[in-house]
Amino acid sequence: MNMTTASSPPALLKVTDLGVAYGQVRAVQSVSLEVGAGEFVAMIGSNGAGKSSTMKAIAGVLAPVSGRVEFNGADVTGQPSHRLVRQGLAMVPEGRQVFAEQTVEDNLRLGAFVFSRTPKMIDEAVDRGFTLFPRLAERRAQAAGSLSGGEQQMLAMARGLASRPRLLVIDELSLGLAPRVLDMLFPVLQQLNRDGLAILLVEQLATQALAVSHRAYVMETGRVTLQGSARDLAQDPAVRQAYLGRH
Amino acid sequence: MTAIVQYTLSGLVIGGLYAIVALGFYIMWSAVRAVNFAHGDTLMLGSVLSIALMWAGVPLIVGIPLAIAASAVFGLLIERIAVRPLNHGPSSVGWMLSTIAIGLMLEAFVTVTFGADPRSLPSPLMGTPISIAGAGIFPHELLVPASAVALLALLDGFYRSTMLGRAMRAISQKPVAAGLMGIDVRRMALISFAAASALGAFAGILAAPIIQVSATMGLLLGLKGFLVAIIAGMSNARGIVITGFAYGVLERFIEGFGNTALREVLGFGVMILLLLMFPNGLFGQREVNKV
Amino acid sequence: MKTTRFTGGVVLPAIAFAAVLALIPALVSNSFQLRAVMLFLVYALVALGLNLLVGLVSLVSLGQAGLYALGAYTVAILATKTGAGFLPAMLGAIAVTAAAGVALSYPTVRVRGVYLAVVTIAFGLIVQNVAIDWRALTGGTLGISNVPRIDLGTGPLGTTGLYALIAVTAFLGFVLHHNLMHSRIGRAMRAVAQSETASRALGIDPTRQRVLAFVLSSVFAGIAGGLYAYLNRYVNPDTFSFSDSIRFLLMVILGGAGTTFGPLIGAGILTWIPNLLQAFGKWQLFVYGALLAGVIFFLPKGIAGSARDLWLRWRRGRVQTVRQADAWPKPSEGIDALLGVRPSVRGPVLQTRDLTIRFGGLSAVSRVSVDIERATVHAIIGPNGAGKTTLLNALSGFYAPTEGRVTLLQDEVGGRSSVQIARGGLTRTFQNTELFPEMTVEENVRVAFHARSRCGFVSTVLRLPAFRAEERLQRERAALLLDYVGLAAYRDETAANLAFGHQRRLEIARALALSPEILLLDEPAAGLTHAEIDELIALIRDLKRLGVTVVLVEHHVDMIMSVSDHVTVLDYGEVIASGAPGTVREDPKVIEAYFGASASPAGDAA
Incomplete structure (x- = not known):
């Protein structure tokens, strides 16, 4: 110090x-x-x-x-x-940048990529995302590109949080x-x-x-x-x- | 009638081969929106290496995995040396020329060391043909379409339900965002090229007992595989396999009723027309993306 | 200094080239060597044509051997089967390859890059296989032998006569190639390759440029093929394989794509290199591939391109000038004459009625009706994503309206292309500043004169007096415009090297080169300093004085308030207010949507 x-x-x-x-x-x-x-x-x-x-x-x-x-x-x-x-240190990029061709759930899983070796933590990250934004849970199997702008921003935020940043x-x-x-x-x-x-x-x-x-x-x-x-x-x-x- | 069954069967065999080659292009394209244009030569490398190892006395059960592993390393090198430094956005073609150049070098190298005469790999399943509705086909030949379908299922599962698979598609869609998720974009690109090349080598080994193995076998196979991939729409593995089969069958029918040169003329002609009518591919969807 | 930097060093080498061509028959000792030189000239023609494609419109063809084959076979067939003489046979080759060029260019409307390359590869293979298969016409794998000697009416041409014919043709091809490259057509082609969007906003039709480049490059290959048939007197499919296409492309890249002499250098090296490669014995092909790889990795600009870069760097190192941009705008009589608008119609210059634009099911702009009056500054504001840029794109023809009408100078233009609208008197700038990055500052402006040029293709490539007069006039006008925006000192700088604020100025100068009646500015103040914004305000006022109507999409509130006559506010694609700046600013709906939802001091809300 x-x-x-x-x-x-x-x-x-x-x-x-x-x-x-x-x-x-x-x-x-x-x-x-x-x-x-x-x-x-x-x-x-x-x-x-x-x-x-x-x-x-x-x-x-x-x-x-x-x-x-x-x-x-x-x-x-x-x-x-x-x-x-x-x-x-995580970032939610400008313009949201969701992985449009992949599902909402897959986007969240990718957000937890740093936990690749511990599948349990990935599942937890997905659950946390869906708890934070229940709207996303309703759309879990939809392609992320088909979400509205607001929903995409929620997804981008939840995805950014999935790695448990400080x-x-x-x-x-x-x-x-x-x-x-x-x-x-x-x-x-x-x-x-x-x-x-x-x-x-x-x-x-x-x-x-x-x-x-x-x-x-x-x-x-x-x-x-x-x-x-x-x-x-x-x-x-x-x-x-x-x-x-x-x- | 027998002729029709025969053409269809042998069309599915060659079409299965196109499909496997095209799946290799699909893996590379999904990851980096660029490909090893000499992917056909990777296939040739697989065939040639497996035969060369056999000649050297290495049992096939060891030689085949070795040939596949060596081709995967070749794929890694291609990505690192020839593709990554020259891949600047969708309209750049530097990587195309550099990979063609390396393909030429590989072809020339193999011609000198392996000899220019076509060879083939023995297979226990090439002994007696089986008869289907009067048409004859070797059991080994049936392995090709079966492998294409099996590989499709495997790839589908890989992309759908493994983290590595998800990451390998994510990096081409939004490379920046992928990096922000903790995905090492460069490593994924390397892995995708290694995987595609291993697949190409596998296709080469699978085909080695059926088609003539030579240094120049890769050129047309690669080109047709790439055409199949873009006609189907680069983003759809299932479409790619279907298109591969369709192209193979079409070719065999033209060849059956005409000749080899006509096969290329009409085959390529149809493919160009399809590409112009469906620039996003027969099975491709337009990019879903709202801004 | 009056000559441009490109034409500068070309006349002497061209004369030298002509002299060498004239002396060659005396220099070489036997007809075998003379034939080698002729083969080089034939290849050079193919390479020159391919350079128009690769170097100017940046399209890669890997099927050039197919076009070369079409030319050779057309001549061989016409000469042997119909007894056609030299000229009719060559005209036949030109017609066939031109048609093939049009057909090949069609795909570029839809696919480019690697997809197009694959189409051209397939085309080459189709031609080769047709040659193999259509035995009645082409003789199959045996080919066509006994192509007669050329007879121009004075008996069959001997080797020297044939040489003279090929040398003259190659030299003419070289001159045409050079003249085209350094003309408005060449500039327009390069512009299309560097920014399709900006080209369209300047009234340049990208498709036309690509078709033209494809046709020219095909005809070059066709003529070369025809000459080859007469030179070799025998054609067969082996001469026209995929690897020949690669060799032609390598000639261009090795020599230097987009340079005047590159194709000659590349063709020369690759004609002689097989002799060198003989030393490598069976490793020839390997060395050839390594050469291609080496060029792509270490010499991507080719020999001539790298040499030019070195020369420019050396010159820049010697002539150190401190350059400074002048304050702008700098009005002058010349500018008044160039930009002053003489009203063509009465009433609003630009009008929309119930304009709606939908993407999928989503309305980005819905039922927008605005009247934009002549010689006013009309601002369009609104929150991010309110549809401002979409509206701008619809006004400038980049999007077609889903519903509703757009009227430009009392002319219904809804659904017309951006190219037509730009030619009709409306042009624009872009949020992300779309310059032609690899062109000089002056060239960027001169590209914009393309749409108004009157000189045709023939007078351009022949450099007739009309062409020279027009070039002179346009150079003067470009100088006026660069002076107006204070960039005169940067005339020969590459646009990409300009500072951010200067790029903005250049983009505006380029748009003004069209002498537009209406200018759309998309967020021109973004990223500028306060001082630069003040200058921008002065420019907009000066344009208004000249009678130019300015439509302004902007976030910068101060600027909007001080410069605009009328403000239209968009929210969710709809107009929520429209009127004088003062009135709009007090509108409660506008305050809520744009200036912030909570009217209370911000800190209190936390």
Whole structure:
């Protein structure tokens, strides 16, 4: 444990000066952020600000070009996602990305792939998913591609939880979803968080994101421009003007 | 009448072979949306290795598994060297050319070392033909369609109810999401190519007592297997086996009433037409995906 | 500097090539060697044609030997069975292979990539087997012998005469190949290969380009086949196998697909290499396969392509220029003349009535009726997934309406293709910036002039004065547009190397090259900095001044409020409000759907 931060609990996720580029195009300049164990952190910002790229680099989908990612005290920079999942860092990707040709149940089983050697834990993971979202149980044998957008998001969340992560990164929960679906999903996230799951939520709907999270970061053109408690940011004039549609 | 039964029976034999080759393409395609285009040469490798091992005094019961294992390793190498570095999305064809090149090298290598003359593998089941409605067929020949159906059932079960099978299909649908589930996408790709190549070698060994084994036997078998797979629609194993049988029977009838060259002309002609009429395949469904 | 970088270095080598061709009869010592050179030229013709396909429209044919065979057999049959002379027989070969080219290009409408490759392989095998089987016509496996010598009316042509004929044909093929490649047709073909979507939005019909490329490449192979029949005076099926198709493709890739000299280099190497490979004895074929593998792994751009890259890198290393984008928009008289819209009709320029788009059973857009007035900025906003982009796709012809009408400049266009709509005066940009990544900045803009060009195929490949005048005019206009968006300094840069914000500017400049009456912008501000957004606002205002109607899909609230005249709000595919920005903003329905459900300060809800 680092002496200088001995007073505060060590962060579960610690990102320092992270940079991401696609070929010549730099998408993320330099981002630093932290998520504590059991904390609910939101990241807001407009389209193309680099939020998704940041999340992809954290979850090991992309290799960052600079900076450092620490998870659970270990340096995991550049590790591929399939290893990070085994260490407890899972992500629900943008656009849900369910395995469309496979059944709902198979999707959940795949979510528990890390337990391949212990079939019992896979069955448990499937049961937990169906308990969390009973709607999915009704559709268990249906191809995932035939689900509605909301149901697919539920499946993506349940699938992400199947590996029993300590931190769940969620990229654009609301994308293309109706408010009434969101009204159902946000409380589920809060409940999961109360049960001890740390959550890092990327969201364009700033109002809702700030309403459910403890702390938040605001990203703009590849950098974190503001950070603070969700309550403070919701009152911040600049944030209200840019993202909450209020003056 | 006897001729019709005969053509149908021998059509099912060659069609079963096409089906098994096509299933190999199906396994590779399901995993990485690319294939070893020289899969026909993998089949040739299986036949040739089993015969070469037999010549070297290795009993078949050891030689056959050895030949299959060696072909699986060949498949691993193909994926790692020729496919992965060149597979950039649905319209890239670099992997096609690189695997064709390796196929050419393999063909040339076998021609030099094994000799250009066709050979065959002995089988105890090639002794006396059995008679079905006046048509004659060797018991070993019946093994081919039977194997095709058995392999179909096996594959179906594998993809439906094992974690490995589910993962091997998931990686091509959503590679990023598959990685996020803890699936090592690259490892799965390797496994799929090894499995497909083992299957190809098995088909080669199965066919070795029936058809003439030579360095160049793979080209047409591979091409026809691939055509069968895409005509059926790459995502449907059952459709692939049915199409394989149908193509085999069609070929035998054309050949019976015409000749070998006509068989290729009409056979390929029909396949092209079918592909144009059903670009998603006869049994393929359009990708179900809502955004 | 006035000549483009491509035509730059080509004239001298072309003259050198012609000179070598002219000197060859004096240089080689016997007719055996001269025949080898002729064979090389015949192969070069096939490779040049195949390069149009592989290098320009990025389609791979593994059945080129089949087309080559069609040409050879047509000539052999016409010459031996009907006694046809050189010209009628060659015209026959051209007609047959052109027809085969059209037939082969049809599949590209539906399948591409490896599927198409398989179709071409099957085609090659069909041709070869027909040649084997149709004995009455083709002589079966024995083939056709005693093809007569060419007689152009001055008695049978000797070896030197035949050489002259083949050399002239090959040289003309080379010139045509080069002229086509570096013309608007070549650019359009490359554009189709790099982004089909963007090509359609610019009024370029991808199918037409692919058919043209296929037909040309087939005719090249057909002519080569015909010459081969006269050269060899004997044709049989063995010459036209699958491995010959692979060899033709290897010529193009080894030499450098998409380069002017690559096919010549590749054909040269692969004509002479069998002599080299003799040293390997029975391992010849193995070495040949290894060569193919080596080229694909280590020299994917081929000899000419890699050499060009090295040269460009060397030049860039020497000429270090610091380039900077200028502030934009930079209006000028030239731009006013180019982009200024002279109203063609009165009333709304774009109208929809009860427009509905369904995918499966789901309505993405339902019963949308909007009127978009001339020279206004009309914003379309709504939550993610509300159907904004779907609506944009329907307006620009990328989706056909399920129900309802779309009227563009008082012309009913519902169901018309994006190509037709782009030619009718409406074009667009894309959310994910669809540039032609491997073309230069200037070429990206010049592609967009394609639809308005008047020069036909003949005057293009012959570089007639009309063609040269048009090229000059278009270069000037491209310069104007690049100046307008402040990218003049980047003219020769490859588009993919531009910074994100500059790519946006280029995409807008390219759309403006069509001189559209209506421009659709799909989230143009996404990912831009505040300063860049201010410039974008200035651009939109300037376009409005020029009379261009701008339809804007955007999330950036500030921008919408400051720039638009009219705002339409979509939710669940339906219009929930439409009117002036101020009014829409206060609409309770809009606040609920778009600006956030809870009107209370966010923190309180937790």
